[in-house]
Each structure stands twice: as C-alpha cells, then as structure tokens.
Amino acid sequence: MIEQDLIKDGFNRWGYDREGYNREGFNKNGYNREGYNTEGFSKDGYNREGYNKGGFNREGYDKEGYNREGFDKEGYNREGYNKKGFNRDGIHKETKSKYDARGYDANGINRDGVTKEGQQIKNFLGLKEKVQKLASGEMSITDFIQNSKISLDELIQFAKKQKYNTNTIKRITALKKDYERYKKKFDKDSYLRHTILMINGNEVRPSQNDVDRCIRYMELNGLYICDYTARKTINDYLNGRLPEVDSMYLRTLEEEQQRLSNEIKKINQLENEIPIEEKQEVT
Incomplete structure (x- = not known):
C-alpha cells in the first residue's frame, strides 16, 4: 500500500506522496497539480497564458494577434494588407489603385463588373470555341495567333483534359507546324x-x-x-x-x-x- 511505503516526511521510497507528486510537485509524467510540466506547458502543449512553444494560442494567433502566415483575424498582415494585396481601404499594394494587376478589386470584381469566377467561365467557353473552330477550319491558325493569349500547345492540353474526341485533337495538333511558322x-x-x-x-x-x-x-x-x-x-x-x-x-x-x-x-x-x-x- 502507498501508506505503508510512506516515510516520515510523507514521501515513499521513490520520492512521491500519496497523490503521486514528488518533492518538486511533479508526477511521474512530469506534470504538476495544475497540469503543467517543468517548462510550463500542459499536455496539449500550451502554457498558462494559452500559448504554445511557437508562441501561438489554440486559435493559431500570437500575442500580437497574427497567425503563422502573418495575418490577423480580419485577414490583414502587419503592413495592413490581406492575401490579395489590398488594405482596409481597398487599395492594392502594388498598383496603388483599387484594382490589382489583373484588373480586379478587393471583392474580385473587374471594371466591367465581372467576377473572377465569371471571367473564368468566359475563358473556359472561349477556349472550347477555339478548339471547335480550329478543328473545323472555321478559324485559321493566324486568327488564333492574333486573338489568343495562350499557345497552341496549351490549347491542345486543354482539349485533352476536356476529353475531346481523338479526331478533334488530331486536327488541332496537325496545326503545330503552321503555328511555329506564323507565331x-x-x-x-x-x-x-x-x-x-x-x-x-x-x-x-x-x-x-x-x-x-x-x-x-x-x-x-x-x-x-x-x-x-x-x-x-x-x-x-x-x-x-x-x-x-x-x-x-x-x-x-x-x-x-x-x-x-x-x-x-x-x-x-x-x-x-x-x-x-x-x-x-x-x-
């Protein structure tokens, strides 16, 4: 029994009291009665102030209120800019205007009132149209070069990902020689x-x-x-x-x-x- 193992000062031969704590106040696992180890951290890795060894609390923010990526709860860094590069007034860090280099504001809307998602849909439909017109001969390779921001190789990869039929892919692939000649x-x-x-x-x-x-x-x-x-x-x-x-x-x-x-x-x-x-x- 624990009591029988205890000696005069209340500690057993291994140096622990009835509750399992040693003279320094720590149990066999290295934690005191409050649940902290010798370094001051609990089992889940946080100190009395609620911060881990990296200096972040359970929500992932440091004492200054910034997370590991350097952003606060509102999404702004120490310089006052969010991940998109806009400050709280909606001004972009690089362009010094309300629009980023691609022409979108803090809400992701361009000057035409189209969102990035909407533009992506337009781009997607535009690429599909180019595949179909090139394959059918309705669009010449020179028209494609003049009116496209992507290369023919990129369009071919797009067609493959969209699982166009073999004949369509062959037709536009056959244009590679002319593309290299005219680009x-x-x-x-x-x-x-x-x-x-x-x-x-x-x-x-x-x-x-x-x-x-x-x-x-x-x-x-x-x-x-x-x-x-x-x-x-x-x-x-x-x-x-x-x-x-x-x-x-x-x-x-x-x-x-x-x-x-x-x-x-x-x-x-x-x-x-x-x-x-x-x-x-x-x-």
Whole structure:
C-alpha cells in the first residue's frame, strides 16, 4: 500500500506522496497539480497564458494577434494588407489603385463588373470555341495567333483534359507546324541588319525602302504580317514576282499627297475667310 511505503516526511521510497507528486510537485509524467510540466506547458502543449512553444494560442494567433502566415483575424498582415494585396481601404499594394494587376478589386470584381469566377467561365467557353473552330477550319491558325493569349500547345492540353474526341485533337495538333511558322513576329531592324538574298545569282541586301513598300502592301491587302510572311513577300518582290507592290505603293503616295494638298487648300480657305481687321490684330 502507498501508506505503508510512506516515510516520515510523507514521501515513499521513490520520492512521491500519496497523490503521486514528488518533492518538486511533479508526477511521474512530469506534470504538476495544475497540469503543467517543468517548462510550463500542459499536455496539449500550451502554457498558462494559452500559448504554445511557437508562441501561438489554440486559435493559431500570437500575442500580437497574427497567425503563422502573418495575418490577423480580419485577414490583414502587419503592413495592413490581406492575401490579395489590398488594405482596409481597398487599395492594392502594388498598383496603388483599387484594382490589382489583373484588373480586379478587393471583392474580385473587374471594371466591367465581372467576377473572377465569371471571367473564368468566359475563358473556359472561349477556349472550347477555339478548339471547335480550329478543328473545323472555321478559324485559321493566324486568327488564333492574333486573338489568343495562350499557345497552341496549351490549347491542345486543354482539349485533352476536356476529353475531346481523338479526331478533334488530331486536327488541332496537325496545326503545330503552321503555328511555329506564323507565331514569330517580324523584326524589321534585325532583318535589315542580317539579311542577304540571292536575286538572279547576285547577293542583294534588302533596303529599308524595299521593306517599307512590302509591309505597306501587306497592310493594304489585309495580309497577316509575321516573320515568315514578311520575308516571303520581300523575297517575291525583289525577285520581280510582285510588280503590284510598286504600283500600290505609288498609288498610296499619290493619295497621301492629294490628302495633304486638300488639307492645305482648306487651311488657305479658312485664312481667306478671316476678316481683314482680325488679320491685322493677329499681326
């Protein structure tokens, strides 16, 4: 029995009293009568103030009121910004305006009044439409390049995730070669610095005038301009296969000269309509 094991001072041969506490007031598990160990923490790891060794209470906040991620109960950090980067006044940390870099406010609404979820739905439907139109030929690869923020590879992955049929995926995958050909933008300065063509057996370096004429020709004809199409057009022009380039260029110059001439006439007419008295005041 415990009483029989007790000696004069109330502790048994192992140093514990009737309640199981030693002279320092701790039981065999290392806790005192209040339930705290020698370090001052309870079995569930909290001290008398209610904080664990990491300095956080049972709700996960420190003495200053911030959680492990550095945010308070309202969701703001020590600088006053929430996870989205907005302060309590709805101003974004980076843009210094009510909208973040993607155009959404603190409530997730853009300038058009559309939420992120709504935009995601629009994006999702837009991608599905692109898959269908590319596969059917209703949309050309150049139209896709001009009107898409994603690459063809990303669209193919989207189609696979949405479990489109094999034929649809094959059709858009077959466009990869054309996509690579047409996606590169034309760099006029680089082209002029590094390009030498073989024209009738002679090396010819395209001039800026040659390039400008061809680009203007493409613009007027609504042709898609990229590195591949621009190079091909310039090459055809210098090889004499596009005589209409010069005629169209000259015609546009004449039209521009005529437009300027008409503008000058209008200005002269307006000046002639000003009363002599007003002209004298001006001079």
